[in-house]
Amino acid sequence: xxxxxxxxxxxxxxxxxxxxxxxxxxxxxxxxxxxxxxxxxxxxxxxxxxxxxxxxxxxxxxxxxxxxxxxxxxxxxxxxxxxxxxxxxxxxxxxxxxxxxxxxxxxxxxxxxxxxxxxxxxxxxxxxxxxxxxxxxxxxxxxxxxxxxxxxxxxxxxxxxxxxxxxxxxxxxxxxxxxxxxxxxxxxxxxxxxxxxxxxxxxxxxxxxxxxxxxxxxxxxxxxxxxxxxxxxxxxxxxxxxxxxxxxxxxxxxxxxxxxxxxxxxxxxxxxxxxxxxxxxxxxxxxxxxxxxxxxxxxxxxxxxxxxxxxxxxxxxxxxxxxxxxxxxxxxxxxxxxxxxxxxxxxxxxxxxxxxxxxxxxxxxxxxxxxxxxxxxxxxxxxxxxxxxxxxxxxxxxxxxxxxxxxxxxxxxxxxxxxxxxxxxxxxxxxxxxxxxxxxxxxxxxxxxxxxxxxxxxxxxxxxxxxxxxxxxxxxxxxxxxxxxxxxxxxxxxxxxxxxxxxxxxxxxxxxxxxxxx
Amino acid sequence: xxxxxxxxxxxxxxxxxxxxxxxxxxxxxxxxxxxxxxxxxxxxxxxxxxxxxxxxxxxxxxxxxxxxxxxxxxxxxxxxxxxxxxxxxxxxxxxxxxxxxxxxxxxxxxxxxxxxxxxxxxxxxxxxxxxxxxxxxxxxxxxxxxxxxxxxxxxxxxxx
Numbered sequence: 001x002x003x004x005x006x007x008x009x010x011x012x013x014x015x016x017x018x019x020x021x022x023x024x025x026x027x028x029x030x031x032x033x034x035x036x037x038x039x040x041x042x043x044x045x046x047x048x049x050x051x052x053x054x055x056x057x058x059x060x061x062x063x064x065x066x067x068x069x070x071x072x073x074x075x076x077x078x079x080x081x082x083x084x085x086x087x088x089x090x091x092x093x094x095x096x097x098x099x100x101x102x103x104x105x106x107x108x109x110x111x112x113x114x115x116x117x118x119x120x121x122x123x124x125x126x127x128x129x130x131x132x133x134x135x136x137x138x139x140x141x142x143x144x145x146x147x148x149x150x151x152x153x154x155x156x157x158x159x160x161x162x163x164x165x166x167x168x169x170x171x172x173x174x175x176x177x178x179x180x181x182x183x184x185x186x187x188x189x190x191x192x193x194x195x196x197x198x199x200x201x202x203x204x205x206x207x208x209x210x211x212x213x214x215x216x217x218x219x220x221x222x223x224x225x226x227x228x229x230x231x232x233x234x235x236x237x238x239x240x241x242x243x244x245x246x247x248x249x250x251x252x253x254x255x256x257x258x259x260x261x262x263x264x265x266x267x268x269x270x271x272x273x274x275x276x277x278x279x280x281x282x283x284x285x286x287x288x289x290x291x292x293x294x295x296x297x298x299x300x301x302x303x304x305x306x307x308x309x310x311x312x313x314x315x316x317x318x319x320x321x322x323x324x325x326x327x328x329x330x331x332x333x334x335x336x337x338x339x340x341x342x343x344x345x346x347x348x349x350x351x352x353x354x355x356x357x358x359x360x361x362x363x364x365x366x367x368x369x370x371x372x373x374x375x376x377x378x379x380x381x382x383x384x385x386x387x388x389x390x391x392x393x394x395x396x397x398x399x400x401x402x403x404x405x406x407x408x409x410x411x412x413x414x415x416x417x418x419x420x421x422x423x424x425x426x427x428x429x430x431x432x433x434x435x436x437x438x439x440x441x442x443x444x445x446x447x448x449x450x451x452x453x454x455x456x457x458x459x460x461x462x463x464x465x466x467x468x469x470x471x472x473x474x475x476x477x478x479x480x481x482x483x484x485x486x487x488x489x490x491x492x493x494x495x496x497x498x499x500x501x502x503x504x505x506x507x508x509x510x511x512x513x514x515x516x517x518x
Numbered sequence: 519x520x521x522x523x524x525x526x527x528x529x530x531x532x533x534x535x536x537x538x539x540x541x542x543x544x545x546x547x548x549x550x551x552x553x554x555x556x557x558x559x560x561x562x563x564x565x566x567x568x569x570x571x572x573x574x575x576x577x578x579x580x581x582x583x584x585x586x587x588x589x590x591x592x593x594x595x596x597x598x599x600x601x602x603x604x605x606x607x608x609x610x611x612x613x614x615x616x617x618x619x620x621x622x623x624x625x626x627x628x629x630x631x632x633x634x635x636x637x638x639x640x641x642x643x644x645x646x647x648x649x650x651x652x653x654x655x656x657x658x659x660x661x662x663x664x665x666x667x668x669x670x671x672x673x674x675x676x677x678x
């Protein structure tokens with residue numbers, strides 16, 4: 001049997017040369033007359049090790065990384081196909097502490113299997129959740145999702161089961177399932193990794209939702225900044241159709257369900273669910289006032305179940321193992337697992353799936369190993385561009401929905417962006433407004449105008465112009481935006497600003513000359 | 519982006535007709551047009567409006583809403599440079615000033631010249647390997663000045 005070698009085709013891995021490494025391995029094997037079976041996988045999410053090459057041996061999957069294309073001949077010389085010693089050898093990949101300490105429910109297969117092989121998906125436990133849902137029937141499936149305590153992983157944390165129950169309870173000639181894959185938050189990449197590394201899991205999760213609520217058509221709205229994820233996901237849909245997972249009879253059941261991937265067009269606001277619906281309908285991505293909720297009046301005016309990639313991707317595990325087993329992970333009202341994403345100025349950035357309740361310090365120091373530059377960590381932004389900046393003194397905050405809210409922040413989509421002590425927090429506050437101004441859909445005044453005025457006010461503070469007065473004005477503006485905006489963009493843009501003001505006030509009090517000289 | 523061709527009304531009409539029956543067809547059609555021609559020519563506005571039975575104003579409204587859609591052709595390669603928080607933490611703004619100082623390229627300038635058009639984007643989902651960019655759709659992680667210089671050299675070589 002020829003040796004099996006695994007090289008990721010995940011776009012992060014590609015961004016540091018995985019394609020060249022894969023080609024070099026094939027060339028080298030051919031030159032040496034060796035037969036190998038090269039499998040392109042997703043990524044394990046240990047990005048400082050990318051390109052991470054794995055080989056299947058009697059003692060398990062062994063890793064080598066990060067591998068440069070020029071190193072492949074050396075690897076062959078060292079006998080890496082049978083696990084030979086080499087300076088880049090990492091041993092069994094599953095035993096790497098970063099991976100071994102995780103609780104991977106959603107990402108169990110990501111980086112392990114060929115993402116486009118439905119046979120491998122099945123061999124590694126896929127489709128059991130959907131089979132169980134078909135057995136249980138819609139009512140019991142909704143109960144299972146409700147009992148699991150699964151909350152929307154997109155950011156709002158709304159119980160997924162309640163959305164499903166609402167849509168399931170409506171009589172309509174057409175219902176839809178829509179997946180929000182417009183993962184726009186800086187510091188997040190879990191949706192992308194999943195769509196590139198285990199797309200059938202998302203398809204299975206959406207199919208579970210569809211057969212449960214009685215929807216026959218689904219859309220996945222993928223941001224255009226993810227061209228590789230879009231391409232992989234489209235291939236996955238075609239293969240799922242060919243395998244009978246999608247189509248007129250889902251896995252041989254009487255349920256019909258088909259899926260279409262749609263490409264966004266660079267608008268952050270389309271991650272807001274009603275904007276996303278407008279965009280799918282071919283309009284400007286302007287938000288709709290709620291109510292009516294999309295679960296009742298959604299896409300093309302029809303009842304629509306909308307969830308994030310990770311929410312749908314959690315449901316196969318829940319159905320397979322039961323709500324109780326899922327709820328055994330986590331703390332308080334934050335149940336199950338959360339894929340955290342470690343990013344920015346961090347030594348070991350990557351995907352860390354853990355049960356809720358680990359502290360920010362566990363993530364940033366325990367997994368992340370401190371800053372990439374080696375300088376002291378000064379601020380950590382949790383939850384994307386609308387999330388709070390935490391100072392080093394608050395690193396012991398637990399990462400669950402309630403604890404973060406209590407600390408003046410939010411979990412969002414689980415992105416954690418680390419900054420070292422060179423960061424200027426007044427500039428970060430300004431950027432929060434600037435970004436909001438750029439991405440505002442323009443529907444409501446607090447967001448559209450407030451964000452522009454906010455950036456101007458921060459500029460005045462930085463320039464030392466009537467500082468006290470402008471600081472008061474800034475807080476007042478933040479209150480107006482928080483309370484008066486129609487959606488979370490304008491409503492949460494003040495969160496990073498206020499956290500910067502509250503925890504890093506010294507950055508707003510610097511001598512203006514210095515600010516001007518920068 | 520690979521096979522950009524000069525604007526051609528008949529080809530545009532064919533592309534529009536191909537998807538006019540798709541529910542919510544506007545974005546898919548605009549993506550196809552931009553993929554083909556590299557930008558959205560104003561001459562397609564009445565064609566899309568008629569095909570989808572919406573007004574020309576609505577059509578223009580959609581085109582102008584989304585950052586992706588360019589209304590003017592660009593020369594050469596397209597570099598999408600991430601300027602969101604994670605990449606800020608790893609020095610993307612230094613790369614922006616390097617482009618301007620060393621190469622005279624202004625990010626988001628419609629008239630980029632020099633065979634490289636650079637656009638700001640906010641997050642490419644490669645945040646563990648910031649600073650991040652896409653060059654003609656291909657991802658680059660841990661982008662630095664040297665890599666930018668090499669891209670510049672390559673882009674200029676192409677146009678000369």
